[in-house]
Amino acid sequence: MSNNISSNKKGSVVIVGGGIGGMQAALDLANSQFKVHLIQRETSIGGTMVMLDKTFPTGDCSMCMISPKMVEVGRHLNIDLHLRAEVVSVEGQPGDFKIKVKHAPRYVDPDKCTGCGDCEAKCPKRLPNEFEQGLSKRKCIYSLFAQAVPNTRAISAEHCLFLTRGTCKKCEKACKAGAINFEDKEKEIEINAGAVILSPGLDRYDAKVRGELGLGRWKNVVTSLQFERILSASGPYTGVVTRPSDEKHPKKVAWIQCVGSRDPHNANPWCSSVCCMYATKQSIIAKEHDKNIEPTIFYMEMRSFGKDFDKYVERAKNDYGVRYLRSMVSAVKEDPATGDLIMRYADEAGKLIDETFDMVVLSVGLEPHKDAAEFAKTFDIETDPHLFAKTSPLSPVKTSRDGIYVTGTYQGPKDIPDTVMQGSAVAGEAMALLAEARGTETVPKELVPETNVENAKPRIGVFVCHCGTNIASNVNIDEVVAAVKDLPDIAYVTDTIYACAQDNQEIIKKTVKDKELNRVVIASCTPRTHEPLFQDTIRDAGLNKYLFDLSDIREQCSWCHPGQKEESTKKAIQIVKMSIAKSRLQEPIKSEHVGVTPACLIIGGGIAGMAAALSLAEQGFTVHLIEKEDELGGLVRKLNSTLEGNDVQEFLESTIAKVLSNELITVHAGTEVVNTDGFVGNFKTTLSDTNVIEHGTIIISTGGVEYKPTEYLSSESNKVITQRELEKRLASGEQFNPASKFVMIQCVGSREEPNQYCSRICCQ
Ligand SMILES: Cc1cc2nc3c(=O)[nH]c(=O)nc-3n(C[C@H](O)[C@H](O)[C@H](O)COP(=O)(O)OP(=O)(O)OC[C@H]3O[C@@H](n4cnc5c(N)ncnc54)[C@H](O)[C@@H]3O)c2cc1C
Ligand code: SF4
Ligand code: SF4
Numbered sequence: 001m002s003n004n005i006s007s008n009k010k011g012s013v014v015i016v017g018g019g020i021g022g023m024q025a026a027l028d029l030a031n032s033q034f035k036v037h038l039i040q041r042e043t044s045i046g047g048t049m050v051m052l053d054k055t056f057p058t059g060d061c062s063m064c065m066i067s068p069k070m071v072e073v074g075r076h077l078n079i080d081l082h083l084r085a086e087v088v089s090v091e092g093q094p095g096d097f098k099i100k101v102k103h104a105p106r107y108v109d110p111d112k113c114t115g116c117g118d119c120e121a122k123c124p125k126r127l128p129n130e131f132e133q134g135l136s137k138r139k140c141i142y143s144l145f146a147q148a149v150p151n152t153r154a155i156s157a158e159h160c161l162f163l164t165r166g167t168c169k170k171c172e173k174a175c176k177a178g179a180i181n182f183e184d185k186e187k188e189i190e191i192n193a194g195a196v197i198l199s200p201g202l203d204r205y206d207a208k209v210r211g212e213l214g215l216g217r218w219k220n221v222v223t224s225l226q227f228e229r230i231l232s233a234s235g236p237y238t239g240v241v242t243r244p245s246d247e248k249h250p251k252k253v254a255w256i257q258c259v260g261s262r263d264p265h266n267a268n269p270w271c272s273s274v275c276c277m278y279a280t281k282q283s284i285i286a287k288e289h290d291k292n293i294e295p296t297i298f299y300m301e302m303r304s305f306g307k308d309f310d311k312y313v314e315r316a317k318n319d320y321g322v323r324y325l326r327s328m329v330s331a332v333k334e335d336p337a338t339g340d341l342i343m344r345y346a347d348e349a350g351k352l353i354d355e356t357f358d359m360v361v362l363s364v365g366l367e368p369h370k371d372a373a374e375f376a377k378t379f380d381i382e383t384d385p386h387l388f389a390k391t392s393p394l395s396p397v398k399t400s401r402d403g404i405y406v407t408g409t410y411q412g413p414k415d416i417p418d419t420v421m422q423g424s425a426v427a428g429e430a431m432a433l434l435a436e437a438r439g440t441e442t443v444p445k446e447l448v449p450e451t452n453v454e455n456a457k458p459r460i461g462v463f464v465c466h467c468g469t470n471i472a473s474n475v476n477i478d479e480v481v482a483a484v485k486d487l488p489d490i491a492y493v494t495d496t497i498y499a500c501a502q503d504n505q506e507i508i509k510k511t512v513k514d515k516e517l518n519r520v521v522i523a524s525c526t527p528r529t530h531e532p533l534f535q536d537t538i539r540d541a542g543l544n545k546y547l548f549d550l551s552d553i554r555e556q557c558s559w560c561h562p563g564q565k566e567e568s569t570k571k572a573i574q575i576v577k578m579s580i581a582k583s584r585l586q587e588p589i590k591s592e593h594v595g596v597t598p599a600c601l602i603i604g605g606g607i608a609g610m611a612a613a614l615s616l617a618e619q620g621f622t623v624h625l626i627e628k629e630d631e632l633g634g635l636v637r638k639l640n641s642t643l644e645g646n647d648v649q650e651f652l653e654s655t656i657a658k659v660l661s662n663e664l665i666t667v668h669a670g671t672e673v674v675n676t677d678g679f680v681g682n683f684k685t686t687l688s689d690t691n692v693i694e695h696g697t698i699i700i701s702t703g704g705v706e707y708k709p710t711e712y713l714s715s716e717s718n719k720v721i722t723q724r725e726l727e728k729r730l731a732s733g734e735q736f737n738p739a740s741k742f743v744m745i746q747c748v749g750s751r752e753e754p755n756q757y758c759s760r761i762c763c764q
C-alpha cells in the first residue's frame, strides 16, 4: 500500500455510513461538484437520528430536521446511494482508490417499487421491529420507517417463508408493479474514488450484560432508545407514554445514568457524552406528554458541558420538577404482582434506599460496533485501544491512512450539532485533497422549463399533512380537507400521512402535472426546515418556486394547543384558508443569477481561523485573514501541551508558517473590520487600515477571552492565580516547592449568572 498522492485524482468520494454525519459530508461534497457514493448497511439512510423523538436542548423534532436532508440526499443527481451495502476492500492511493463494495440482495427491484405497501399488508410473517427497538412487530417485507429513503421495500431473507421453506410468495401476488425479485443475488462492484470518509457511527452498550438492572428480564425496564420510540408520535404507542408490560401510564419514571459508561472495570471507561442531556430531554418531554409523570434522574455526575446545556438542566429542575439524585444504583427488581420496579440505591451519604418506580429507563452508553476491529482492518486504519478510529487531537478527522478520513461518533462520542460540524469539516478535507478534480465526475442539474402562469386563472392544489399523528392527533384532518375543498380556485385537495417523505415528492410533482396546478399549498410543519424542500419539488414539476405557500398547522396549531382538538381544527382551517388566499395572489418571481466572488474573509487569526484559511486555500479559494493583534495564534499562543501530550507551540508555529507561505492567503495583522456591505456571494469590507476587500463569504472565528476573576482573593493575593497563569509558569520550567499544597477551584465565572454555561475545557 502506498500513501503517495496519485497524480490521477478522481473527483469522487466514497462515504461509509448514512447517518447524519455521512449525509452532511455527502451533501457538502455533492453541492461542491464532487460525485459521492454513499454506502449504507441498512435499507434506508438516516442512522440513529431518525429514531429520536426530539433533540436537546432546543426540543426540535428530530425527524423534521433530518427528513429534508434525507430527501435531498436521495434525489441528488450526484449522490449514488448503495443500500444494504458494505465495503470489502480499499486498494490504491490517496486521490485514486479502488473500493470493492458488496451489495446484499434486497429481493425488491428499486426501479419498479412504488412504495405502495401492498406487499407488506399481505405478508404473513411478523418479526420484531428493529427500528422500534423491538417494542412492536414488522412484516418480513418491510420499509424501515415511514419516511425511509429510499422507500423501496426489502425482504429479510432469513425469515421469509418462501426463501426459507419454498412456500408463500404472497407479496409477489400483491405487488402490481412486479417489483418482487426472488432471483436477486449478492453483488460485488468496484468504485474508483479519490477519497474515503468513514462515518459508521456507534452502537449502544448492551445493558443486558448488567443483569442486576433487569433489562430483558423486567418488561418495564427499557433502554433510552426504546424510550425515544415510546415518546415519538410515530412510535409504537403514538407518543403516549406507556409502559410495555400492561400499557399503563407510568407515574414514577427513573433514569439510570452511565449504564455501560465510565466503568473501566465492568464496561467502557469513557463518558458517552450525550446521555446526561438526552435523559434531561426525555424527562422534560415525558412530562410535557403527561403532566402526572414524576421523573427522577439517578446520576453520579451531570455532564452538561455544551452551550445552553446547564440552563436546560436548570429548566428541567425548576420548570418541570425533574428530580436529580446523585446516587449509585445497585439493583432493580420487579414486583411480579404489579410489574412495578423496586430500585436499590445508595444516596450521597451512603445510605441504602429502596424506592418503587413504574418504569425505569437505562441511559445506555455508546460504543464501537461489534465488527469494529474487522471494519478497521478492511480500511487498513489504526484504532485506539477501544476500537474508535485513531485520530490526532491536532487533526481530528484524519485517520492513520492518507486519503481516508473519519467523521461523527466513530471518531468519538458526540451529539448531533458536533457531528454535523465534523461532517462539513471532513468534506472540506476531501475537497482540499481532490481540488483539481472538482467537477470532473458530476453532472449539472437541468431544470425543466417553467410553466407560464401569466394571466392563468389560479388552480390551487392543497396537501394537508397528518405528520404521522403529530398533527392528526390534535387536528381533524378530514375536517380541514372538507372545509377548503369547495373554495374558489381550488383544483385539488388531499391529505397525506407524511408530506415530506421522498415518495410524496414524486406524488406532488405528478399531481401538479396531472391536475395542471399553478399554485401549491402544503399544510404541515415548520417552513424553517421544509419550505426549501417543497419549493424544489414544485420547481422540478415546472412551477416557479414562489408559487408555493406553507401553512404551519403543527408548531402554530396542533403542538401549541394540546388536548383542544376542536379549537385546533378550527384554527388549522383558518390557517389553511389564509394560505389559500395568499396563494391566489402569488406571482412568479424571477431569480437573477449574479456572479460570486470566490474569496473568503476570515475574522480572527486563532487556530480555528487559520485552519479554515488553510482548508479554503487548499481548495483554491482566495482568503483574507483579519487579526486584530499583531501576531496570529490567539489563545493557543499561551498553551503548551494538549491533554494527550502534543506540543501545541510546535503545531502553532507550523500552522502559522503554512498560512504565511500560502499564496492564496493574505494576512491582515493588527487590523479590524470597520464596515461590511453587500450580500451573500458579494460582500465588500472596509478594514481599519482603509483597505477595501471584495469577498463572497465571511467566517467569524473571534474566539473568546478568559474570565477575569475578582472572587476568591484573586485580586488581592498573588498566590491565587488562573489556570493560564499556572500553565505559563509550568511551561517556563518554574520549580514549585514539593511541600506546597495546591487547590484548584473549578467553574470560576462559569455555570452561574451571567455566564450560565459550562466552559467545557477547564476540567481537562
Ligand atoms: C437514545 C439516544 C438519544 C440521543 N439524543 C440526542 C439528542 O437529543 N441530541 C443530540 O444532539 N444527539 C443525540 N443523540 C446522539 C446522536 O444520535 C448522534 O450524535 C448521531 O446520531 C451521530 O450520527 P453519526 O452519523 O455519527 O452515526 P449514526 O447515526 O449511528 O449513523 C451511522 C450509520 O452508519 C451505518 N453503518 C454502520 N456500519 C456500517 C458499515 N460497515 N457500512 C455501511 N454503513 C454502516 C449505520 O447503519 C448507521 O445508519 C442520542 C443518541 C441516543 C443513543
Ligand atoms: S414491492 Fe410492490 S407492493 Fe411492495 S411496496 Fe413495492 S411496489 Fe408496492
Ligand atoms: S414470500 Fe416472504 S416476504 Fe413475501 S409475503 Fe411471504 S413471507 Fe412475506
Ligand code: SF4
Binding pocket: 257, 258, 259, 261, 262, 270, 271, 272, 273, 274, 275, 276, 277, 301, 302, 303, 363, 365
Ligand atoms: S454523558 Fe452523563 S450519563 Fe453519559 S456517560 Fe457521561 S456522565 Fe454518564
